[in-house]
Amino acid sequence: MLIAVIAGCEVGFWVVLAAGLATRYLLRMRGTGAALLLGVPLVDLVLLAATTIDLHDGGTAGFAHGFAAACLGYSVAFGHSTVRWADERFAHRFAGGPPPRGKPEHGAARARYEWREFGKAALATALACGFLLIMIAWVDDADRTEALHGWLSRLGVVLAVWSIWPITYTLWPAKPKAPSPPAEHGP
Incomplete structure (x- = not known):
């Protein structure tokens, strides 16, 4: 059952995000769109509540509980940048906004970008491990939390x-790509 909730929450994340962006840019209702976008983290709360209720009701932690903790950690750490990424593309496509920023292609800027993404991954891992440790301590039953x-x-x-x-x-x-030599044209 928890796997279905996880799948529903993953789909729900994208549905709420798309609804918020569509309302903001297609319907030109910026306030309502912003309110919908604030609902994106609520999807994470649904997942957290479902996982907690399952364990509280005596469930034995399994793969799905650990996966839920991982999903929560990554969603919290990458959620804001994912929303910003989608917003830039939606604004450009449907509202005449500037072209989306891409990641740097090379050099020190690309290395900084990769370290910043790694920092988010480290935060996601720390949060997910924190959720796991809280679940382990809360259930306080090694047999039920072994997974x-x-x-x-x-x-x-x-x-x-x-x-x-x-x-x-x-x-x-x-390194930047070298420009291609011009093509030779015959006589």
Whole structure:
């Protein structure tokens, strides 16, 4: 059942985001659109409540509970930038806004960008691990929370893999592409 709630919340996140942006830009109702966008984090609260209620009612923590904690951590850490990313594209496409900012292509700017994204991933991992530890302490039953302990190391592995990008861009920064030589035209 919890997997269905997680899937519903993931879909709900994008539905609420799209509704907020459509209301803001297509219907030109900026205040209502902003209010809908403030509802995006409420989807996370639904997921948190469902997970908590399931454990409170005597459920044994399983894969879904750990996954819910991971989803919450990543949603909180990346939520604002995801909304900003979507807003820039929607404004450009439907409201004549400026072209969206892309990520830097090369050099120190790209390395800084990758480290900033890694910082968000580290925050997401810390939040998810915090949610897991709170669930473990709250249930206070090692048999019922055994599956959550495995998630602590899983999240650590994900963060370690994520660290490859900023390290790579720092040690071997991408260089600007050389302009192509003009094509030769025959006689």
